[in-house]
Amino acid sequence: HELSYRLASHSKALTHVAALTASNNSTDTTANLARFVDVSTKALTHARTAWIQNDECQDALYFFHGRLFSLRAGPHDIYGALDFMATKNNTISSSNHNSNNLTSPLLSTTTTTTT
Structure with missing residues:
Protein backbone atom coordinates (compact mmCIF):
# COMPACT_ATOMS: atom_id res chain seq x y z
CA HIS A 1 0.00 0.00 0.00
CA GLU A 2 2.81 2.43 0.89
CA LEU A 3 4.66 1.74 -2.36
CA SER A 4 1.56 2.29 -4.47
CA TYR A 5 0.84 5.53 -2.60
CA ARG A 6 4.38 6.81 -3.21
CA LEU A 7 4.27 5.85 -6.89
CA ALA A 8 0.91 7.56 -7.32
CA SER A 9 2.04 10.76 -5.60
CA HIS A 10 5.29 10.79 -7.59
CA SER A 11 3.48 10.30 -10.89
CA LYS A 12 0.99 13.01 -9.93
CA ALA A 13 3.80 15.49 -9.23
CA LEU A 14 5.58 14.45 -12.40
CA THR A 15 2.39 14.94 -14.41
CA HIS A 16 2.10 18.51 -13.14
CA VAL A 17 5.70 19.26 -14.06
CA ALA A 18 5.29 17.63 -17.47
CA ALA A 19 2.17 19.70 -18.13
CA LEU A 20 4.02 22.89 -17.19
CA THR A 21 6.93 21.90 -19.42
CA ALA A 22 4.57 21.17 -22.31
CA SER A 23 2.70 24.44 -21.88
CA ASN A 24 5.94 26.41 -22.03
CA ASN A 25 7.00 24.68 -25.24
CA SER A 26 4.25 25.81 -27.60
CA THR A 27 6.50 25.64 -30.68
CA ASP A 28 6.73 21.83 -30.57
CA THR A 29 4.37 20.50 -33.23
CA THR A 30 4.60 16.86 -32.15
CA ALA A 31 3.54 17.50 -28.53
CA ASN A 32 5.33 14.34 -27.51
CA LEU A 33 4.24 13.78 -23.92
CA ALA A 34 6.87 11.10 -23.36
CA ARG A 35 9.62 13.59 -24.22
CA PHE A 36 8.13 16.19 -21.89
CA VAL A 37 7.98 13.63 -19.09
CA ASP A 38 11.59 12.62 -19.79
CA VAL A 39 12.80 16.24 -19.70
CA SER A 40 10.81 16.88 -16.52
CA THR A 41 12.16 13.74 -14.86
CA LYS A 42 15.73 14.70 -15.68
CA ALA A 43 15.18 18.24 -14.40
CA LEU A 44 13.64 17.01 -11.14
CA THR A 45 16.39 14.41 -10.68
CA HIS A 46 19.06 17.04 -11.27
CA ALA A 47 17.41 19.45 -8.82
CA ARG A 48 17.08 16.77 -6.14
CA THR A 49 20.66 15.56 -6.62
CA ALA A 50 21.99 19.11 -6.45
CA TRP A 51 19.90 19.77 -3.35
CA ILE A 52 21.23 16.65 -1.62
CA GLN A 53 24.82 17.49 -2.57
CA ASN A 54 24.43 21.05 -1.31
CA ASP A 55 22.96 19.78 1.95
CA GLU A 56 25.84 17.33 2.44
CA CYS A 57 28.38 20.03 1.63
CA GLN A 58 26.78 22.43 4.10
CA ASP A 59 26.82 19.75 6.81
CA ALA A 60 30.49 18.97 6.14
CA LEU A 61 31.44 22.65 6.33
CA TYR A 62 29.41 23.10 9.51
CA PHE A 63 31.11 20.20 11.29
CA PHE A 64 34.55 21.16 9.95
CA HIS A 65 34.19 24.74 11.18
CA GLY A 66 32.80 23.47 14.47
CA ARG A 67 35.94 21.39 15.06
CA LEU A 68 38.18 24.19 13.84
CA PHE A 69 36.55 26.72 16.16
CA SER A 70 37.02 24.52 19.23
CA LEU A 71 40.63 23.70 18.30
CA ARG A 72 41.49 27.38 17.99
CA ALA A 73 39.85 28.08 21.37
CA GLY A 74 38.44 31.30 19.97
CA PRO A 75 36.41 33.76 21.97
CA HIS A 76 32.66 33.31 21.97
CA ASP A 77 32.00 37.00 21.33
CA ILE A 78 33.73 37.36 17.95
CA TYR A 79 32.30 40.78 17.13
CA GLY A 80 33.06 42.15 20.57
CA ALA A 81 36.64 40.84 20.51
CA LEU A 82 37.22 42.19 17.00
CA ASP A 83 35.75 45.54 17.96
CA PHE A 84 37.94 45.72 21.06
CA MET A 85 41.10 44.77 19.13
CA ALA A 86 40.41 47.06 16.16
CA THR A 87 39.93 50.24 18.15
Whole structure:
Protein backbone atom coordinates (compact mmCIF):
# COMPACT_ATOMS: atom_id res chain seq x y z
CA HIS A 1 0.00 0.00 0.00
CA GLU A 2 2.81 2.43 0.89
CA LEU A 3 4.66 1.74 -2.36
CA SER A 4 1.56 2.29 -4.47
CA TYR A 5 0.84 5.53 -2.60
CA ARG A 6 4.38 6.81 -3.21
CA LEU A 7 4.27 5.85 -6.89
CA ALA A 8 0.91 7.56 -7.32
CA SER A 9 2.04 10.76 -5.60
CA HIS A 10 5.29 10.79 -7.59
CA SER A 11 3.48 10.30 -10.89
CA LYS A 12 0.99 13.01 -9.93
CA ALA A 13 3.80 15.49 -9.23
CA LEU A 14 5.58 14.45 -12.40
CA THR A 15 2.39 14.94 -14.41
CA HIS A 16 2.10 18.51 -13.14
CA VAL A 17 5.70 19.26 -14.06
CA ALA A 18 5.29 17.63 -17.47
CA ALA A 19 2.17 19.70 -18.13
CA LEU A 20 4.02 22.89 -17.19
CA THR A 21 6.93 21.90 -19.42
CA ALA A 22 4.57 21.17 -22.31
CA SER A 23 2.70 24.44 -21.88
CA ASN A 24 5.94 26.41 -22.03
CA ASN A 25 7.00 24.68 -25.24
CA SER A 26 4.25 25.81 -27.60
CA THR A 27 6.50 25.64 -30.68
CA ASP A 28 6.73 21.83 -30.57
CA THR A 29 4.37 20.50 -33.23
CA THR A 30 4.60 16.86 -32.15
CA ALA A 31 3.54 17.50 -28.53
CA ASN A 32 5.33 14.34 -27.51
CA LEU A 33 4.24 13.78 -23.92
CA ALA A 34 6.87 11.10 -23.36
CA ARG A 35 9.62 13.59 -24.22
CA PHE A 36 8.13 16.19 -21.89
CA VAL A 37 7.98 13.63 -19.09
CA ASP A 38 11.59 12.62 -19.79
CA VAL A 39 12.80 16.24 -19.70
CA SER A 40 10.81 16.88 -16.52
CA THR A 41 12.16 13.74 -14.86
CA LYS A 42 15.73 14.70 -15.68
CA ALA A 43 15.18 18.24 -14.40
CA LEU A 44 13.64 17.01 -11.14
CA THR A 45 16.39 14.41 -10.68
CA HIS A 46 19.06 17.04 -11.27
CA ALA A 47 17.41 19.45 -8.82
CA ARG A 48 17.08 16.77 -6.14
CA THR A 49 20.66 15.56 -6.62
CA ALA A 50 21.99 19.11 -6.45
CA TRP A 51 19.90 19.77 -3.35
CA ILE A 52 21.23 16.65 -1.62
CA GLN A 53 24.82 17.49 -2.57
CA ASN A 54 24.43 21.05 -1.31
CA ASP A 55 22.96 19.78 1.95
CA GLU A 56 25.84 17.33 2.44
CA CYS A 57 28.38 20.03 1.63
CA GLN A 58 26.78 22.43 4.10
CA ASP A 59 26.82 19.75 6.81
CA ALA A 60 30.49 18.97 6.14
CA LEU A 61 31.44 22.65 6.33
CA TYR A 62 29.41 23.10 9.51
CA PHE A 63 31.11 20.20 11.29
CA PHE A 64 34.55 21.16 9.95
CA HIS A 65 34.19 24.74 11.18
CA GLY A 66 32.80 23.47 14.47
CA ARG A 67 35.94 21.39 15.06
CA LEU A 68 38.18 24.19 13.84
CA PHE A 69 36.55 26.72 16.16
CA SER A 70 37.02 24.52 19.23
CA LEU A 71 40.63 23.70 18.30
CA ARG A 72 41.49 27.38 17.99
CA ALA A 73 39.85 28.08 21.37
CA GLY A 74 38.44 31.30 19.97
CA PRO A 75 36.41 33.76 21.97
CA HIS A 76 32.66 33.31 21.97
CA ASP A 77 32.00 37.00 21.33
CA ILE A 78 33.73 37.36 17.95
CA TYR A 79 32.30 40.78 17.13
CA GLY A 80 33.06 42.15 20.57
CA ALA A 81 36.64 40.84 20.51
CA LEU A 82 37.22 42.19 17.00
CA ASP A 83 35.75 45.54 17.96
CA PHE A 84 37.94 45.72 21.06
CA MET A 85 41.10 44.77 19.13
CA ALA A 86 40.41 47.06 16.16
CA THR A 87 39.93 50.24 18.15
CA LYS A 88 42.82 52.18 19.63
CA ASN A 89 40.92 54.17 22.22
CA ASN A 90 38.74 51.90 24.30
CA THR A 91 37.34 53.66 27.34
CA ILE A 92 36.27 51.57 30.28
CA SER A 93 34.77 53.63 33.07
CA SER A 94 33.18 52.35 36.21
CA SER A 95 29.79 53.93 36.88
CA ASN A 96 29.12 51.74 39.88
CA HIS A 97 30.59 48.64 41.46
CA ASN A 98 28.73 46.10 39.24
CA SER A 99 28.77 47.56 35.71
CA ASN A 100 31.29 48.74 33.14
CA ASN A 101 30.70 51.00 30.14
CA LEU A 102 32.66 50.20 27.00
CA THR A 103 32.67 52.99 24.45
CA SER A 104 34.06 52.17 21.03
CA PRO A 105 34.07 54.12 17.77
CA LEU A 106 33.01 50.97 15.88
CA LEU A 107 29.91 50.63 18.00
CA SER A 108 27.23 53.23 17.47
CA THR A 109 26.11 53.09 21.11
CA THR A 110 27.64 52.54 24.50
CA THR A 111 27.46 48.93 25.62
CA THR A 112 26.88 48.30 29.31
CA THR A 113 28.13 45.02 30.68
CA THR A 114 27.38 43.61 34.11
CA THR A 115 30.06 41.60 35.87
